[in-house]
Amino acid sequence: MCEDGSDPGVGQALPRPAPGEAVDPVALEPVDEVEVTTLVDNVYDALLVDDERTRRADFTAGRAVAPQFEGRETAVGLVAEHGFAALVTVRRGRTTTSLLFDTGLSPDAVVTNADRLEVDLAAVQGVVLSHGHFDHAGGLAGLARRLGARRMPMVLHPRAWTRRRLAPPQHEPHELPTLSPRALDGEGFSLVERREPSLLVDGCVLITGEVDRTTEFERGMPPAHQAWTGSAWEHDPLVIDDQALVVHVRGRGLVVVTGCGHAGVVNIVRHAQRLTGVRTLHGLLGGLHLSGPAFEPVIGPTVSALTELDPSLVVPGHCTGWRAQHALAAALPAAWTQGSSGSSFRLVA
Template identity: 65%
Template sequence: MCDTSQSSTAEAALSAPRLAPGSAVDPIALEPVDEVSITVLMDNTFDGLLPSDAHTTRAGFGPPVPADHFAGGTTAVGLLAEHGFSALVTVRRGQQRTTLVFDAGLSPTGILTNADQLGLRFDDVQGVILSHGHFDHAGGLGGLARRFGRRMPMTIHPFAWTPRRLNIPQRPFEMPTLSQKALIAEGFDVIERTRPSLLVDGSVLITGEVDRTTDFEHGMPAAHEAHLEGRWQHDPTVIDDQALVVHLRGQGLVVLTGCGHSGVINIVRHAQRLTGVPTLHALLGGFHLSGPAFDPVIPPTVAALTSMNPHRIVPGHCTGWRAQHALAAALPDAWVASSSGTTHHLVGA
């Protein structure tokens, strides 16, 4: 979730960079893959006029639907966009393809509506990854479970079950809290992990808790709270935030974030340290740089990403328009506009 409240100096100190608890697994042998395909099932925007290119397939307007006020009795519709994120990730290594769902959007049916319009099925999905427990990434899990029609493993951080709220004056908002019991009943085999996990025969890495090492990514401002030890308290770290990482053969790392609450530079550097792969090929997902509280984070983030020289950068969801403009200006050859229904094709060398 996004929030625009400012932190006090004392609260900022609570979110100072720190290392994730426990021993790090370093390095991790992440098997290279030959191809990665990432379809954005849901994002905050949909643009039916964006052109496709050699590495990007855009979803245009869909088949006709009834609309009596048009002369032909029908009209075309686009895909849904909402304040949420979800992606379908397929990796290919040799002849073997594996598909995972990363996050599930905001609404119970949004990603299913978009998948149906795109002609996508979930028959070959082998697992679900939840980037963190915020409801705008978990809203469609119930609908997914029913569509799967079979039990499905889901990797999640145990802090994702924690109640949270935005304690904003005049409009406080207690976020919907995930129920582990309900998800198990829906058909998910819940796998709780705080440390890195290797999936798909060692070719997909889920980061687990991300080391906080930069001096400018301080996490969420004071209004973001979690209910811990019987009381509401500032939750700057969103410690359950984790990302998906793939090593694209001959190209480098492909990193997919949900909101990037850990800080996207922290996330990329954490992935580089874990895998021993120094090159960032592509970074996609939410960068959480929206709102006044995050304006100071934009310049050092842009500078750090520019120094990494990625081939493709696709900021979406909670990145915010100021950060989008800054990233597009600094990385014009790498920046790609995000939109619901877009498929990004990344091929190894």
Template identity: 65%
Template sequence: MCDTAQATAADASLSTPRQVQGSAVDPIALTPVDEVRVTILMDNTFDALLVGDGHTTRAGFGAADVPAGQFETDRTAVGLLAEHGFSALVAVRRGDSTTTLMFDAGLSPSGIVTNADRLGMRLDDLQGIVLSHGHFDHAGGLSGLSSKLGAMRMPMTVHPHAWTRRRLRGPQGIFDMPTLSKRALTAEGFEVIERSQPSLLVDGAVLITGEVDRTTEFEHGMPAAHEALAAGDWRHDPQVIDDQALVVNLKNQGLVILTGCGHAGVINIVRHAQRLTSVPRLHALLGGFHLSGPAFEPIIPPTVAALADYAPQLVAPGHCTGWRAQHALAAALPEAWVPSSSGTTHQLVRA
């Protein structure tokens, strides 16, 4: 979510660096894992012609299994869906034990379940859901997931501010974003767990960051057009305070970090994960980097420079990263950068 509106000095002051509210455990003993598989269930793009490599598997068009009367067989192949949303399945293996979580749920009710079906993935193997933040393009598929799985008690980790009512005030008018309903999610069978501080899942092998420290000088959050309803008034909401990331410590390799939109700033997120875990090495950074549009393009150079200093082995930006940032990241990190696409699986293994 972004636009070209200019913030005032008062708006800018709201997004200056701050520390997370409340106590934090520092460091957190994050149990190293043997393997992490991240499958991009939904992203803004789908490219059936992308080629995989040693640690990346791509989805193609698949079998011709969709009815289409204009073809001689009355069938066609359609590949996967893409939409302005993000969702990933994260499978973490420790020895012979594997646990799969869903990180975000895409935009549309049918999107992630359709792609899972076409990929042949069983969503009833899920053992939990994490929402990176409350924006509707990361939670829209929850109703479709509930309909597919039926009655369940699926644990879902969210920040308490995920229920915040938000809108965009732009030159063409006001867009009221669909707002998540805790009541509706609970009625659908999700066991909602609200946490603003760091959470350890999967027997201590997966860290959910909670609120992220804002410590860089250049990541200032959302522009003035992004507003939230607070105490009956609409106010500039630069921080998207509910933004959180998923972190895994891959044995002998370093941190694997998955972001939804990275509203806290991806460098802030990396720093925060390093501080929480005392693991200095960044192995992989995947997800939305939110560097798209005139409001964010000025911070592309310092973001890319800071990320290059970490020398990650894999950088797979998608969703809201934007084409200018993609080009810059590909140029600065040619061995690490991998284009994202719905249906891509990244398999990362311990050294």
């Protein structure tokens, strides 16, 4: 950020046409298998059932002391909260690598759910932060306590540190919790800040960096979402630090994992297609940010665009909203799958 509060990089992400192939293509290595385990989501449903590509966590995931029951304990299932975190595990040949994509809202939910699912967070090779909003970064405190002195690499956009607030009409502004790079460094995270696409895990995982805004209908956050420029609060429609995680499953196509999808999920998918040269969308998982009056007009064109892309699996979560969930389920009945804390989705070459 410049001393006057302006950011010269913001203009690079303003909506603009982007015809043709990417001028800076990314050689994303295909993988044999990817498994995405939702560690934290807004919903937990213990009655969901497994299928050939989905494994669900039921009430047996976790026990707690409860004196009112015979045996003095009860089943507790998993934590659900307004946040998102996913464990992404990729396999190529005999090599398997896991990354944590976002960490949920509260300090303890992601660690609690990982323990109940018997996920070893110490085996995770790195953290990717989709953007700086607190409902995706709150679990970093619990993760740091679990890791102790170990240094954990974290990939994020340099604007993830932006001060932001919500200032809806007729209400007092509410400043959102802001990440501190100094605190994260002190807690053991090795910060890797990049605006550009990043290739991780020997070229098997793409982090998009800033996403091209090319659609006419995905216009970002409403005026109530504001950022501090260094001298004043201004409308922050872009959430320019928003980025997604992309894997290419051999012979199947791209699997895209979003945090909130603030860049617009269609923008994100098209950006991933342009960068990689892979046209097929195999799977889409994560928050699509289509909830509430400001975003519901975007549901129709989003569903139409995703229907044309014809993915095999769509697992909308977190901030997608029930109206968009219903529309997606109706338009893509074979692909749409209910998300839930503790669900694992396995896609194989």
